[in-house]
Structure formats: structure tokens, C-alpha cells
Amino acid sequence: MNVRRSRAPRAVAVVGLAGVLVAMPWIHATIPGVFSSSLNSPGTLNLLALCFVFGGLALTYDLLFGFTGLLSFGHALYFATGVYTTAIALSRWHWTLWHALLLTAAVSVLLPLALGAICLRTRGIPFAMVTLAFAQAGSILVMQNPFGLTGGEEGLALGADALPAPLVGVVNTHNLYWVALAFLAFTYAVGWWVVHSPPGRVWQAIRENEGRVEVLGLNPYRYKLLAFVVSSLLASAAGVVYLLLQGGANPEVTTASFTLALLVMVVLGGVGTLWGAVLGGIIYQYLDFRLVALAGAPALQGLPSVLRLPLSEPLFILGALFVALVLFFPGGLGGVAKRA
Amino acid sequence: MATVVLLTVTGLGLGALYFLIASGLSLIWGLMRVLNFAHGAFFTIASYAAWTAGEALAGIPSLPLRWLAGLVAGVVAGALVAALTEVVLIRPLYRQQIGQVLVTVGLALAAVALVEGGFGSDPKQLALPAWMTATTTILGASIPNTRVLVIVVALAVLGVLLLFLQHTRYGLIVRAGVENRAMVSALGIDVERAFTLVFAIGGAAAGLAGVLGGAYYGTIDPVRGTALLIFAFIVVMIGGLGSITGSAIAAAVVGLLQQFLNFYAATGSGDFAVVLLLAGVLLVRPGGVAGSIT
Known part of the structure; x- marks a missing residue:
């Protein structure tokens, strides 16, 4: 009974939060210090939408790292697969959005299936290094601009006619915001369902003790491959939404630093909890955006250079924060909340 | 013929840089089972330490002397930062393999960002003695x-x-630690000191690579260490984790493969082929070409 009673207010809170998030484009209010313009301004909506995409992306990484215990350093590759496959189909081959999405879905299943089958022959830290190597190969490929497809360092901008009209332009930012919100809700629902499904339970068993799973007569390799493909496919979906939001692809998303950022997000929020990962992704993206603003803030200019230099580097602050979290709060924000 | 010779020497030179980074990674992994993502940061810090030393001694007219001072500064900086990393960040997380990887990731991000903030992201030139710019x-x-x-x-x-590992007491401890760390500490030997030592050696080698890389490429920049680190990882994986000789051979193979393919086939195809080579090696021998430390 107690459990039920405590759940009711939580459900109300969740529904309320969801309602506010959905209604955000109509809320003309300002939160000084948090957002630089009103809540329904395109700038704020775009920032929030990016936060949602990274929240969902962090969740997909958590499925792999937090729930199955697979430390991959190549998750950026699958996000980039979503970004670049869709971008190439749309702007180079002038496919319609639906055809491009079909192609992206196919590639996003086959690529992790093939690469995962190879990478999962190793385990532990060697697995991390092999996934890193494959992601690096992907990054090199994008940078080399094969057949003029990827645009190399320049990236690949989507033309105005590449997308359906409701998804184009600053006046339609609210539509993209809803797409990002829907993506996050969908990913969360799939994530929740999958970690509570029988294979999801086996994933968590593998994380705890792989040898024992094997002794029980299950083949860990298959379950790990399933986790790898599911999480990569969802990451590609995040890539598609990111592409729509940014209106183009940039090679930054293929780099190892991008995967490391994902790792920071998940550890920040709490490894092995769905909402923790989402929160970590949202906070990371928000900080990354706002710390750049902090770097130019007048308050900083008065400080001696010993203090000003580190504080004006967002990555330094995030990196140092990350080290402190790992050393002192291994559970991340989720762990802190649980302890409190 | 001339082209082949040039490509061979350039490829081996690149392999040499990989080896200097990979040897430390391999030793650290072999003894401590730590995947050190901050190794590229040691490289970067050392190259900027060398540049700073060179600038500070700008009054000295002798270029070779200035360069040597930079070399010493780079190697010392690499060793010190590495030893400090082991004591401050790695040691508290003893036996938490993932946690150790994560702090080195954080350190790598923070250190490179700090260097970028302090020195700017544009490439800088190291003052090189005349004979180094000659052919x-x-x-x-x-x-x-x-x-x-x-x-x-x-x-x-x-x-x-190799001499250190095979003919000194600490080398013996390191080799024994790679074989069975628990047994070495059970015999009453202070393995933790060996950990710090191995980190310092690895940091010094990465520092050496940082200074020499400045000469090899002609310039230094904050992100080259990270780029080289990824290939050093590949070298370590192909050569076999924990094997110094394996790393040396793999570094030469990887460097040569990259140079020749990048020249004769399309640019970038060499880098790509290296990753395929890694995939192939892992399919045949998941533990790398060599097994243990030699």
C-alpha cells in the first residue's frame, strides 16, 4: 500500500512536467540567468531540443555501458551514421525524407551488427579500444570526403528544399522542438521496456557476472550483440533528429571526443539508471552551451589570469567536474539523489 | 627507388613516434590494467613544456642548446605529470578498472582544454637546430x-x-607484476612504488615523443597528442597488450602501412587500412600478435 501511495504524487509530477514540456512553445515567460531569452523564443527552444537529443543519446549509451557493462569508445560512429546517411540521401541524392529514413534505418541495423560481431570477440578494456579504432576509421572516412559525399571538414548542409516545409526555418523551431521531445519520450519508453524485458535482464546479469550467465546455459555473445545493435540503432535515431535540428552534418560528431562527451554525460547523471543518463545528457549539453557564454562574461574579465584561463574553457570545467565526480561521487547525480 | 626509401624512412619515423607513446601504454596496461587515456595529454604537455623552455632561454644564441633544454624540460614534465597522475588520480581508485579509465578520460579533456586556453589552438614552432631542418x-x-x-x-x-626490464631489480618486479600482481605483493614487495615508476617511465617516453614530434612535424598543437594516441592504442592492440617488443614491431608495421598506402593509394586509405589490420588481427588472435611482456 505504501508503495502505491508514494507513486501517485510522482505520477502527477511526471504528467505535469510532460504537460509543461509539450506546452513550452506557448509559454511566453523568462527565467533570468537560466535562459537568455523567453521560453518560447526559437533560441531557447532550439537549446532545449538539443538537450533532449543528447538526453536520449546518453540513454542509448547507458544501455550499453550502464546496463550491459560494455564500455564502448565508438558510440559516436552510430550517432554519426544516423546524421550522415540521412544527410547524404537528402542532399546528395535528393531522396524524400521517408526514403532517406528507411535507408538510414537499414544501415543503422547492419553496420552495428557487422562491427559489433567483430568487436565483441574481445571484452573489457580491449573492447573499448577496438570500438575506438572502428569509430576512428569512420571519422577518417567522413573527413576524406569519398566521392564528394560527406563534404569532409566542411560538413554537409541540408538545402531548404531537402526537408518538408514544416521542419524548415526559424519560425518552425517549435515543430523541431516537438520532434526532439517525441524522440526523447520514445527512446525513454523503448529503453524502459527493453531493460525490463527478458533480454534486458540478461544484459544486467552479464554486467554483474558474465561467467555465471554462461554457466546458466545462455550465450552472452548474442545478448551483448543485441544490446550493441539496439543501442546503436537508437543512437542513429538521435543522429537523425540532431541533423534536423542543426540543418546539416558536421564531422565533429564522428570524433572520439564526441564519444568521450557521451561517457561524461552518463557518468555525470549516474551509470545504470535511465533517468540519470537523460538528466546527465541534458545538463551536459546545457552547461556546454552556457559555459561558452560564461567565458565571455564581464565578471570573468576582472579575475587574474590564473583563474580566468581555466574558467573560460568549457571543456576544462567539464573535465575537472568529471574527474571529481568519478573520485568522490561514483554514482553520479543519480547516486547522490539515492543517498539523500 | 628514391620515393620508396623516403616513404620507408618516413613510415619508420612515424612508427617510432607511435612506439614511444605505445611502449608506456603497454607497460602501464601490462602491470596495472589501466587504459591510460591521458597519455596523449602527457605528449601535449611535454611539447608545450619544451616550447616554453625554448622561449624562456631565447637569450641563448646556441639553438642546439636551447633545443636540448626543451627536450629535458619535456621529458621531465612528462614524467612528473604522469607520476602525479598515478598518485593523485589512479591510486585512490585502485581495483576499479572502469573508474581509472574514466579519470584519465577526464584528465585528458581538462588538460588539453587548459593547454588550448593557455597557448591558443594555433600551431607553434619549436626552435630547431640547423641540422634538424637539413636533409x-x-x-x-x-x-x-x-x-x-x-x-x-x-x-x-x-x-x-628491455635492459631495464630484464637486468634490473625494478624491471624484475615489473615483469613479475605483469605475470601475477597479487603474488608479488604477497611476497612483501611494494608494488605501488612500481606503479608510480611505470607511470613515470611511460610519461617520460610520451614526453620524448612530444618533443620529437615537434621536430618531426615541424610544429606543435594541442590536439596532435590525442590523434596519435588513437593509433598508439591500435599499435598496442596489434602488438599484444603488455609486450614491448610486440609494440615495437607493430609500430613499425603500422607506420609503414600508413605512409605507403597514403602515398600510393588515396590519402587516408593508409589510416583506414590500419584499422582493418587491427580487425583482422583480432579475428585471428584476440590477444594480439604477441602475448606476454618481453
Whole structure:
């Protein structure tokens, strides 16, 4: 009974939060210090939408790292697969959005299936290094601009006619915001369902003790491959939404630093909890955006250079924060909340 | 012919840089099971320490002397930062493999960002002695002297490391620790000191690579260490984790493969082929070509 009673207010809170998030484009209010313009301004909506995409992306990484215990350093590759496959189909081959999405879905299943089958022959830290190597190969490929497809360092901008009209332009930012919100809700629902499904339970068993799973007569390799493909496919979906939001692809998303950022997000929020990962992704993206603003803030200019230099580097602050979290709060924000 | 000679020496030079980074990674992994993502940061910090020392001594007219001072500053900085990393960040997380990887990731991000903030992201030139910018003719090919220098230094480091491992007491402890760490500490030997030592050695080698890399490429920048680190990881994986000789051979193969394919096939295809080679090696021998430390 107690459990039920405590759940009711939580459900109300969740529904309320969801309602506010959905209604955000109509809320003309300002939160000084948090957002630089009103809540329904395109700038704020775009920032929030990016936060949602990274929240969902962090969740997909958590499925792999937090729930199955697979430390991959190549998750950026699958996000980039979503970004670049869709971008190439749309702007180079002038496919319609639906055809491009079909192609992206196919590639996003086959690529992790093939690469995962190879990478999962190793385990532990060697697995991390092999996934890193494959992601690096992907990054090199994008940078080399094969057949003029990827645009190399320049990236690949989507033309105005590449997308359906409701998804184009600053006046339609609210539509993209809803797409990002829907993506996050969908990913969360799939994530929740999958970690509570029988294979999801086996994933968590593998994380705890792989040898024992094997002794029980299950083949860990298959379950790990399933986790790898599911999480990569969802990451590609995040890539598609990111592409729509940014209106183009940039090679930054293929780099190892991008995967490391994902790792920071998940550890920040709490490894092995769905909402923790989402929160970590949202906070990371928000900080990354706002710390750049902090770097130019007048308050900083008065400080001696010993203090000003580190504080004006967002990555330094995030990196140092990350080290402190790992050393002192291994559970991340989720762990802190649980302890409190 | 001249082209082949030039490509061979350049490829081996690149392999030499990989080896200097990979040897430390491999030793650290072999003894401590730590995947050190901050190794590229040691490289970067050392190259900027060398640049700072060179600038501070700008009054000295002798370029070779200034360069040597930079070399010493780089190697010392690499060793110190590495030892400090082990004591402050790695040691509290003893036996938490993932946690150790994560702090080195954080350190790598923070350190590179700090260097970028302090020195800017544009490439900087190290003041090089005249003979380093000159070329030598070998078998009809003009070889930049820096290529030869890097190769000679890497071979010397390989020799010193092997001598250290096989003929000194600490080398014995390191080798025994790689075989069975628990047994070594059970015998009452202070393994933790060996951990710090191995980190310092790895940091010094990465520092050496940082300074020599400045000569090899002509410039230094904050992100090259990270880029080289990824290939050093590949070298370590192909050579076999924990094997110094394996790393040396794999570094040479990877460097040569990259140079030749990037020249004769499309640019970037060499980098790509290296990753495929890694995939192939892992399919046949998941533990890498060599097994244990030698």
C-alpha cells in the first residue's frame, strides 16, 4: 500500500512536467540567468531540443555501458551514421525524407551488427579500444570526403528544399522542438521496456557476472550483440533528429571526443539508471552551451589570469567536474539523489 | 627507388613516434590494467613544456642548446605529470578498472582544454637546430634528418626499456607484476612504488615523443597528442597488450602501412587500412600478435 501511495504524487509530477514540456512553445515567460531569452523564443527552444537529443543519446549509451557493462569508445560512429546517411540521401541524392529514413534505418541495423560481431570477440578494456579504432576509421572516412559525399571538414548542409516545409526555418523551431521531445519520450519508453524485458535482464546479469550467465546455459555473445545493435540503432535515431535540428552534418560528431562527451554525460547523471543518463545528457549539453557564454562574461574579465584561463574553457570545467565526480561521487547525480 | 626509401624512412619515423607513446601504454596496461587515456595529454604537455623552455632561454644564441633544454624540460614534465597522475588520480581508485579509465578520460579533456586556453589552438614552432631542418641523402633520396633522429631515439628507448626490464631489480618486479600482481605483493614487495615508476617511465617516453614530434612535424598543437594516441592504442592492440617488443614491431608495421598506402593509394586509405589490420588481427588472435611482456 505504501508503495502505491508514494507513486501517485510522482505520477502527477511526471504528467505535469510532460504537460509543461509539450506546452513550452506557448509559454511566453523568462527565467533570468537560466535562459537568455523567453521560453518560447526559437533560441531557447532550439537549446532545449538539443538537450533532449543528447538526453536520449546518453540513454542509448547507458544501455550499453550502464546496463550491459560494455564500455564502448565508438558510440559516436552510430550517432554519426544516423546524421550522415540521412544527410547524404537528402542532399546528395535528393531522396524524400521517408526514403532517406528507411535507408538510414537499414544501415543503422547492419553496420552495428557487422562491427559489433567483430568487436565483441574481445571484452573489457580491449573492447573499448577496438570500438575506438572502428569509430576512428569512420571519422577518417567522413573527413576524406569519398566521392564528394560527406563534404569532409566542411560538413554537409541540408538545402531548404531537402526537408518538408514544416521542419524548415526559424519560425518552425517549435515543430523541431516537438520532434526532439517525441524522440526523447520514445527512446525513454523503448529503453524502459527493453531493460525490463527478458533480454534486458540478461544484459544486467552479464554486467554483474558474465561467467555465471554462461554457466546458466545462455550465450552472452548474442545478448551483448543485441544490446550493441539496439543501442546503436537508437543512437542513429538521435543522429537523425540532431541533423534536423542543426540543418546539416558536421564531422565533429564522428570524433572520439564526441564519444568521450557521451561517457561524461552518463557518468555525470549516474551509470545504470535511465533517468540519470537523460538528466546527465541534458545538463551536459546545457552547461556546454552556457559555459561558452560564461567565458565571455564581464565578471570573468576582472579575475587574474590564473583563474580566468581555466574558467573560460568549457571543456576544462567539464573535465575537472568529471574527474571529481568519478573520485568522490561514483554514482553520479543519480547516486547522490539515492543517498539523500 | 628514391620515393620508396623516403616513404620507408618516413613510415619508420612515424612508427617510432607511435612506439614511444605505445611502449608506456603497454607497460602501464601490462602491470596495472589501466587504459591510460591521458597519455596523449602527457605528449601535449611535454611539447608545450619544451616550447616554453625554448622561449624562456631565447637569450641563448646556441639553438642546439636551447633545443636540448626543451627536450629535458619535456621529458621531465612528462614524467612528473604522469607520476602525479598515478598518485593523485589512479591510486585512490585502485581495483576499479572502469573508474581509472574514466579519470584519465577526464584528465585528458581538462588538460588539453587548459593547454588550448593557455597557448591558443594555433600551431607553434619549436626552435630547431640547423641540422634538424637539413636533409641527408641516403640511396638517392633526400631524407629529413628529423626522421632519422626519431628512429634512432626510439630504438635507443627500446634497448633501454628491455635492459631495464630484464637486468634490473625494478624491471624484475615489473615483469613479475605483469605475470601475477597479487603474488608479488604477497611476497612483501611494494608494488605501488612500481606503479608510480611505470607511470613515470611511460610519461617520460610520451614526453620524448612530444618533443620529437615537434621536430618531426615541424610544429606543435594541442590536439596532435590525442590523434596519435588513437593509433598508439591500435599499435598496442596489434602488438599484444603488455609486450614491448610486440609494440615495437607493430609500430613499425603500422607506420609503414600508413605512409605507403597514403602515398600510393588515396590519402587516408593508409589510416583506414590500419584499422582493418587491427580487425583482422583480432579475428585471428584476440590477444594480439604477441602475448606476454618481453
